[in-house]
Amino acid sequence: MAGIINIGWVLMFELRKVLEEIQVPLSYFIEKLSLKEEEVFILMDSNDSEAQMELYFQFITAVNDDDLLPRLVEFFTNYVEEKSELVAFITNILKFRSNNSPRRMINSVERLVSLADDMDVIRKGKHSLKIFYFVVCIETLYSLADIEMNSKSMIIIDFFNTYIEEADAQFIIDNIRRSLGDDRYKFNETVGEYKQTNNDRWNTEINMEIFARVINELRNIFAHEGDYWGFHFTDSDTAMLNTITVAENQREVKLKRDGKLNGLRRVYEVKLTYEQFKAICVRGFLNFINTYFKSISS
Numbered sequence: 001m002a003g004i005i006n007i008g009w010v011l012m013f014e015l016r017k018v019l020e021e022i023q024v025p026l027s028y029f030i031e032k033l034s035l036k037e038e039e040v041f042i043l044m045d046s047n048d049s050e051a052q053m054e055l056y057f058q059f060i061t062a063v064n065d066d067d068l069l070p071r072l073v074e075f076f077t078n079y080v081e082e083k084s085e086l087v088a089f090i091t092n093i094l095k096f097r098s099n100n101s102p103r104r105m106i107n108s109v110e111r112l113v114s115l116a117d118d119m120d121v122i123r124k125g126k127h128s129l130k131i132f133y134f135v136v137c138i139e140t141l142y143s144l145a146d147i148e149m150n151s152k153s154m155i156i157i158d159f160f161n162t163y164i165e166e167a168d169a170q171f172i173i174d175n176i177r178r179s180l181g182d183d184r185y186k187f188n189e190t191v192g193e194y195k196q197t198n199n200d201r202w203n204t205e206i207n208m209e210i211f212a213r214v215i216n217e218l219r220n221i222f223a224h225e226g227d228y229w230g231f232h233f234t235d236s237d238t239a240m241l242n243t244i245t246v247a248e249n250q251r252e253v254k255l256k257r258d259g260k261l262n263g264l265r266r267v268y269e270v271k272l273t274y275e276q277f278k279a280i281c282v283r284g285f286l287n288f289i290n291t292y293f294k295s296i297s298s
Contacts, residue, residue, distance in 0.1 A: 015052035016044045024059075032062040034095075058097065065094045068107075075110045079282040089286075093293060101144045102293045108144070109285045112137040113278065127274055128218050128228040134281050135219040141285065145292045153216045160212035163287040168280040169208050172272065176211060178204045179241055179267040206268075210248045214268070217246040232270070233277060239269040 019029055030040055033055070043052060072090050073083070080086045093102045116133035123129055138159045139152060149155050160169075221227045221244075234240045245264050247253040252264055 013049040013053045013056075014044075015056055018056060029059055032059055069094060072106060072110055075114070076282070076286065079279050079286070089290065092297075093289070096293070096297060099296050102289060102296075105141055105144050105285075105289045105292070108140045109137055109282065109289070112140070113282060113285075116278070123228065125232065126228050127233050128222050128231045130274065130278075131215060131218050131231070132222050132228075134278075135215060137281075137285065141288050141292075145288075153213065156216040156219075157209050157212040159284065159288065160208045160215070163284040163291070164208065164280060165283055165287065168283060171276070172208065172211055172280065173206060175271040175276075176206055177269050178206065179269045180204070181241070181267040182265070206248075213248055214244065214246055214266075217244060233272055233274040234270055235273060237271075239271045242268045242270055244268070 019026060026040070030037055033040075040055075043055060046052075069087075069090060073087055076086055076090070077083055090106065093106055096102055112133045116130040119126065119129040119133075135156060138156055142149075142155050142159070147155075149158065164172075218231050221230065231242050231244065232240045244266055245256075245261055246266050247256045247264060248266070255261075256264060
């Protein structure tokens with residue numbers, strides 16, 4: 001019955017009558033949609049109720065954007081250098097009608113990052129809870145862009161390798177290192193059932209792929225094991241030591257998949273704060289959205 005009523009309402013929809021009932025001046029309606037007056041009159045005089053309803057929904061969206069735009073600008077302002085460019089970027093996305101994916105992307109970032117921040121209300125200082133929503137955000141962006149990869153972990157790796165700004169990537173590498181308490185530095189030649197070379201034996205540096213794998217593993221540990229207390233960013237000048245069993249490369253992925261965990265215990269010295277991590281990711285999210293938006297609007 002509800003479906004029949006809805007169909008009937010669509011068939012009977014008259015844009016001119018609706019605007020009169022809600023007391024919206026036609027001039028305001030036309031201005032909000034940036035349309036020509038004659039175009040609107042032609043549509044109103046037609047029998048195309050579906051097209052009239054679609055135009056009405058576009059108007060409602062445009063009105064709602066009056067509140068949405070300042071909220072999004074306020075949220076993203078702290079993560080960019082040029083506010084004027086940010087305003088123009090968000091405005092162009094909100095006005096883009098042929099594909100609503102960019103709008104959904106930028107809304108998703110604001111909602112999911114805010115949700116991550118809200119985790120402090122539930123379990124203050126449990127950073128794995130927050131990281132979970134950043135990974136969800138990455139997966140959401142790739143899904144909305146219809147980008148498919150062999151595994152979810154490859155999506156996370158691709159994001160951190162491709163969309164994180166160069167200076168931010170270097171900042172991560174400079175502020176997260178392996179500790180000498182790592183299994184890698186045990187006094188034997190074979191770790192994790194593969195022989196290490198002398199060149200990388202004492203190397204404490206990580207790269208962005210390793211960082212992405214750590215972030216993805218933290219998401220998996222929370223999602224599949226319920227552990228949300230095992231990782232912490234620092235909140236001072238002192239590095240936090242974090243221990244996690246993680247495969248840092250494809251060779252170790254196979255070892256872990258086969259249950260051969262010996263040598264895969266990693267200890268990281270983390271000098272990165274949550275706020276720094278958040279800012280780096282948000283800038284990466286904006287880079288992703290910008291790249292996608294250019295690809296569909298050019």
